[in-house]
Amino acid sequence: MAKYSRLHGSVGLISLANPPVNALSSVVRHAISEKVAKAFRDPEVTCVVICGENGVFCGGADIREFASTMRGPPLVPMIDAIEEGEKPVVAAIEGVAFGGGLELALGCHYRIAHYKARVGLPEVTLGLLPAAGGTQRLPRLTGVAPALQLITTGRHVAAPEALKLGIVDQVTEQNTVEVAVQFAKSVVGQALHNRRLSLRQLSCPPDGLFEETMAQIKQRARGAVAPIACVQAVKAAATLPFKAGMDKERDLMATLFNSGQAKALQYSFFAQRSVAKWNLPNGAHSGISKARAVHRAAVIGLGTMGRGIVVSLVRAGISVIAMETNEKQLHTGKKMVIAILEKDAQKHNAAPRADLVHFTERLSDLSNVDLVIEAVYEDMVLKKDIFKQLSMICKPDAFLCTNTSALNVDELAAVTGRPEMVVGMHFFAPAHVMKLLEVVYGQHSSPEAVATAMQLGKRLGKVSVAVGNCPGFVGNRMMKLYVEQAHFLLEEGATPEQVDEALEEFGFAMGIFKVSDLSGLDVGWRVRKEAGLTGAGVDWKEPPRRRQGRRYSPLADLLCEKGHLGQKTSRGWYLYEKPGGRDPKPDQGLHSFLVEYRSKYGLKARRIDKDEVLERCLFSLINEGFCILDDGIASGPEDVDVIYVHGYGWPRHRGGPMFYADMVGLSKVLERLEFYHQAHPDVPYLKPSPLLRKLVRNGSPPIREWREFLKRPHSHL
Numbered sequence: 229m230a231k232y233s234r235l236h237g238s239v240g241l242i243s244l245a246n247p248p249v250n251a252l253s254s255v256v257r258h259a260i261s262e263k264v265a266k267a268f269r270d271p272e273v274t275c276v277v278i279c280g281e282n283g284v285f286c287g288g289a290d291i292r293e294f295a296s297t298m299r300g301p302p303l304v305p306m307i308d309a310i311e312e313g314e315k316p317v318v319a320a321i322e323g324v325a326f327g328g329g330l331e332l333a334l335g336c337h338y339r340i341a342h343y344k345a346r347v348g349l350p351e352v353t354l355g356l357l358p359a360a361g362g363t364q365r366l367p368r369l370t371g372v373a374p375a376l377q378l379i380t381t382g383r384h385v386a387a388p389e390a391l392k393l394g395i396v397d398q399v400t401e402q403n404t405v406e407v408a409v410q411f412a413k414s415v416v417g418q419a420l421h422n423r424r425l426s427l428r429q430l431s432c433p434p435d436g437l438f439e440e441t442m443a444q445i446k447q448r449a450r451g452a453v454a455p456i457a458c459v460q461a462v463k464a465a466a467t468l469p470f471k472a473g474m475d476k477e478r479d480l481m482a483t484l485f486n487s488g489q490a491k492a493l494q495y496s497f498f499a500q501r502s503v504a505k506w507n508l509p510n511g512a513h514s515g516i517s518k519a520r521a522v523h524r525a526a527v528i529g530l531g532t533m534g535r536g537i538v539v540s541l542v543r544a545g546i547s548v549i550a551m552e553t554n555e556k557q558l559h560t561g562k563k564m565v566i567a568i569l570e571k572d573a574q575k576h577n578a579a580p581r582a583d584l585v586h587f588t589e590r591l592s593d594l595s596n597v598d599l600v601i602e603a604v605y606e607d608m609v610l611k612k613d614i615f616k617q618l619s620m621i622c623k624p625d626a627f628l629c630t631n632t633s634a635l636n637v638d639e640l641a642a643v644t645g646r647p648e649m650v651v652g653m654h655f656f657a658p659a660h661v662m663k664l665l666e667v668v669y670g671q672h673s674s675p676e677a678v679a680t681a682m683q684l685g686k687r688l689g690k691v692s693v694a695v696g697n698c699p700g701f702v703g704n705r706m707m708k709l710y711v712e713q714a715h716f717l718l719e720e721g722a723t724p725e726q727v728d729e730a731l732e733e734f735g736f737a738m739g740i741f742k743v744s745d746l747s748g749l750d751v752g753w754r755v756r757k758e759a760g761l762t763g764a765g766v767d768w769k770e771p772p773r774r775r776q777g778r779r780y781s782p783l784a785d786l787l788c789e790k791g792h793l794g795q796k797t798s799r800g801w802y803l804y805e806k807p808g809g810r811d812p813k814p815d816q817g818l819h820s821f822l823v824e825y826r827s828k829y830g831l832k833a834r835r836i837d838k839d840e841v842l843e844r845c846l847f848s849l850i851n852e853g854f855c856i857l858d859d860g861i862a863s864g865p866e867d868v869d870v871i872y873v874h875g876y877g878w879p880r881h882r883g884g885p886m887f888y889a890d891m892v893g894l895s896k897v898l899e900r901l902e903f904y905h906q907a908h909p910d911v912p913y914l915k916p917s918p919l920l921r922k923l924v925r926n927g928s929p930p931i932r933e934w935r936e937f938l939k940r941p942h943s944h945l
């Protein structure tokens with residue numbers, strides 16, 4: 229709703245009141261239209277101020293309403309009526325003015341912003357465009373180039389930048405509403421004609437601007453359509469009269485509005501928020517579990533992961549003890565951490581925060597920290613030794629966390645005298661860049677430990693997802709099968725280029741073989757050795773392409789044995805110009821190796837099309853996602869999807885693997901998995917998961933109803 233009051237006798241004040249973000253629901257739109265008309269009618273009122281309650285102007289249209297038929301007065305005529313009014317209307321912007329909220333402000337004749345406020349048009353991130361005049365009014369205010377940049381990226385800007393761009397007329401550190409009220413009174417009687425953005429003439433954009441922007445967007449959009457529609461809409465603003473531009477904006481929006489991409493991106497928006505409301509099988513949940521403040525943390529191990537974690541902690545203003553026993557690694561790690569922090573400082577024109585880190589070789593220095601994150605390499609024996617020592621050295625209420633990407637958190641907890649204080653904090657490399665954090669709760673992890681790790685993740689700017697303890701947790705457990713299918717496809721006749729091309733066309737930033745070359749083939753090799761799939765622990769009585777009773781491809785092991793570890797050695801699945809090179813080229817040597825390999829094992833190469841690549845790789849991953857839900861390792865499909873979008877390069881405009889399964893149709897996924905399982909009976913994970921079967925039996929309900937089919941968590945509390 230919106231409230232109306234009269235200030236100083238002549239100022240009509242309209243306050244949007246729809247917590248938490250004053251979204252423009254149909255009730256709010258109705259109330260604004262009514263209150264504006266009332267203020268315009270009232271002869272005592274000479275000017276109007278529009279603001280939002282609770283320190284937020286407006287978070288835009290109510291996204292939840294997009295899922296059903298839109299009701300209530302539409303935004304466009306409401307904003308037009310404000311602009312056409314004969315009394316000056318001033319927007320008093322606090323907190324945020326996003327999307328429809330900024331469009332509402334652009335319909336006002338003036339905008340005053342608090343210096344901490346942010347404004348922007350993030351619709352493109354929801355698969356939409358600003359369709360309440362944003363694509364037509366913003367370019368008329370800022371010029372075409374800045375508007376094009378803001379609208380196609382969804383970037384929001386702080387008030388001082390908004391002032392420079394001309395989006396707001398004044399920035400204040402005082403009470404914004406009071407300043408706006410005084411301002412409104414001061415402009416009463418002045419002509420409004422040139423304050424109406426719809427009447428402004430646009431100056432000519434630089435030559436080639438739209439063509440260049442379109443080319444860049446097509447290259448980086450990975451198949452997303454909304455950024456392209458945004459360019460077309462802004463181009464209409466630059467080339468057509470306002471009314472015709474608005475028609476174009478509406479038509480483009482109508483196409484986007486019902487698209488699968490918009491649905492996927494809006495699902496992603498809510499999924500990201502839903503994972504913050506975690507719950508555990510023992511009944512603990514975010515609503516009742518209190519996090520403890522972390523003032524001092526420690527990181528053990530200064531390899532790539534450890535360094536990134538140290539940087540993330542420092543960026544959040546937490547003091548860190550960075551511990552590493554290897555002198556050379558300590559020296560390199562220190563240099564790299566300081567270099568990143570200095571670069572940060574330069575970027576933000578601030579003093580470097582290196583004083584927050586203390587580098588040490590001694591574990592005993594960790595006695596007084598609130599939380600430790602162990603980030604040494606994946607060796608259970610080494611990790612156990614560290615946890616045993618930590619348990620004796622650290623103060624009794626310190627949390628002990630491991631950055632393991634696959635090992636058993638309970639096994640580590642068991643060697644400590646405080647298993648309830650142990651959780652996994654699985655960061656993704658590089659940890660100071662990647663947004664995802666899997667918080668792994670063990671059998672004994674206390675609600676307080678989980679809450680603290682989740683809260684710390686939030687403070688570090690991560691998207692944190694609480695997951696259960698199993699080999700590989702959620703992300704890597706699913707990934708393993710996806711990678712394995714890709715290797716099987718090579719055995720059957722595909723090349724790395726063919727597989728990667730299909731995955732990149734689907735929208736992944738990088739195909740799986742390019743990813744493997746980037747992270748190094750030895751990473752998986754070490755894991756397979758630990759699991760007894762290659763190296764000393766193998767049962768050689770099995771046929772060569774079978775391990776532990778099922779199909780196995782030794783292709784990657786053979787490359788590792790040849791020293792072809794990916795980018796770092798200039799050869800892997802592709803060829804690079806030099807060690808550390810970044811530009812993958814098809815490798816004729818690898819192709820010949822594949823031919824020899826197939827002939828050695830009597831495998832006949834066949835033509836494999838893109839559909840098969842996608843189905844084999846993605847449906848096996850999705851099937852594992854259903855198993856994970858069935859096992860209670862993830863509490864809902866949103867958890868799995870958020871993990872894949874933020875940690876594994878799954879294209880956001882496809883929502884995530886579970887959302888994609890819903891879009892494709894669960895019965896189709898089931899039917900194709902049955903087909904592939906029949907064709908490959910020696911690959912057990914192609915057997916459709918019981919949960920998938922159950923959902924199909926129950927009429928394939930939409931994803932938002934899947935939780936009803938999951939086993940109910942029960943409380944041990």
Ligand SMILES: CC(C)(COP(=O)(O)OP(=O)(O)OC[C@H]1O[C@@H](n2cnc3c(N)ncnc32)[C@H](O)[C@@H]1OP(=O)(O)O)[C@@H](O)C(=O)NCCC(=O)NCCSC(=O)C[C@@H](O)CCCCCCCCCCCCC(=O)O
Nearest residue numbers: 251287288289290291326327328350358359360482485501
């Ligand atoms: C605002 C934020 C920055 C706040 O961040 P913060 O961290 O403080 O809080 P949270 O993110 O956790 O959010 C709190 C809470 O609020 C919910 N929420 C936030 N924003 C919205 C919203 N806009 N709508 C609904 N709910 C919202 C959030 O989910 C949380 O609740 P929960 O229960 O989940 O915990 C931050 O939240 C943020 O960035 N929000 C999104 C801002 C945004 O993207 N805004 C743009 C919205 S889209 C828009 O405005 C569109 C307009 O341009 C134009 C609309 C015109 C419509 C015309 C329709 C025409 C259709 C034509 C097609 C017809 C074809 C046919 O015939 O069918």
